[in-house]
Amino acid sequence: MNSYNRPQGTMPYVIKAGDTLYKLAMEFNTTVDKIIQYNPYMNPDYLIVGEKMYIPTESVHTPCPGGNYHIIKSGDTLYKLAQQYNVSIESIIEANSGINPNMLIIGKVICIPIGPKEECPPGSTPYTIQKGDTLYQISKKHRIPLNDLLKANPTVDPYNLQVGQKICIPNYWATFQSELFKVEFLYPSDWSMVRENYYEGPSGYFSVSAIDSDSSLIDVCKEEAYQPILQYGSKPNISSIKVDGQEGYITIPSEDQRIEMDNQAGLIIKYPKPIKINDTEFNYLIIWVEKQYATIVQQSLKFIQ
Structure with a gap:
């Protein structure tokens, strides 16, 4: 181990593997040449683990306060x-006098100056890009249109x-939750409640109810789909x-659906166990929803009883 006195402007350091x-x-924050200068007896090509050396304490790089x-x-x-550090090219040039861009x-x-702290505006949530991410994949993962992202x-x-x-x-x-109908599912956050269990917005609507019937699930669905008014075409x-592990049916309207039905689709799902409303038991959940949102309701729906 080196035994000479510690040079001024250095600190001792024990070599590690x-x-x-x-x-x-x-x-x-120094240079190889400076380290060699303060360790004249050291072989720079063969550092010995456990041996003591001296590290210059004076910074030789561009000052970079807060960067x-x-x-x-x-x-x-x-x-x-x-792009990597989310700062401007001009700020990097300003922080590094004499740099040739x-x-x-x-x-x-x-020196890379610290960029301004970015806050996501109200109505949004921050997300950190992971290896392999694309905006398309992120939009699919979060179930939002790519254009909105x-x-x-x-x-x-x-x-x-x-x-x-x-x-x-x-x-x-947003998440709709109903203690009455024991269910929750997603719907567009710009929709709002018009009346209890009925929501509407610029792009569509949904309404939730329940069915009390002794008929089989498929018979209930056919009865709903083929009413005389042909509400599904x-x-x-x-x-x-x-x-959510339960059997159900989704009804998508045909092209001749009446215009006043406003693209209504329907989902009927059997409850895991009947729910009781005002002393009456209901064994089927029914949701009427604008047809382009039927799939998201189906995929996100969970029973909460």
Whole structure:
């Protein structure tokens, strides 16, 4: 172990497995040459684990108060760094006096100023980009239209997402919950209650009720679908579905559905066990909903009894 006195302007350091002079220079904000200068008896190509050395304490990099140091790598450009750290190219240039924006030097340490703290506006939630994410995948995951996601993030380049980047997810869905009908499901957040268990908005509506019948599920569905007023048209499409583990049917109207029915589709699902309302037991849940939202109601529906 080195026995000479500690040079002024240094601190002692014990070499650990995996250490290199380059890594130490980056960690302690100095240079390889400075470390060698203060450790004249050390072999820079063969560091001995457990041996003591001295690290210069005077910073040699560009002062970066409140910012981050970045080591230039192959392929780095100021545009890419600005996108990665969510700051402007101009602010990086201002923080690094003498930097040539057209000729970044690999291995050089530069200062990245901390960008302004971004807050998602009311009605949206922050999301951190993960490896492999695309805006299309994110829109599908959160069940929101891609165009709405793009509108909520006007400064985001959809073709150059960075891992760790923050975007805002619009709160597109709200949750309807009914203790009376023992059910919950998603609906567009810009819809509002018109009357109890009936909601309406710019793009559609839904209404919730229950059926008391001794008939089988399919017979109840056919009776609903083929009423004399043909509320689902003359040739509705009735499909079997599973909803929260329960059997059900979804009825999608045919093209000749009466215009006053306003694109109404219907879902009828058998309750896990009958519910009681005013001393009457109901064994089937029925939801009328604008047809383009029938699938989201089906997929998100849960019984809460």
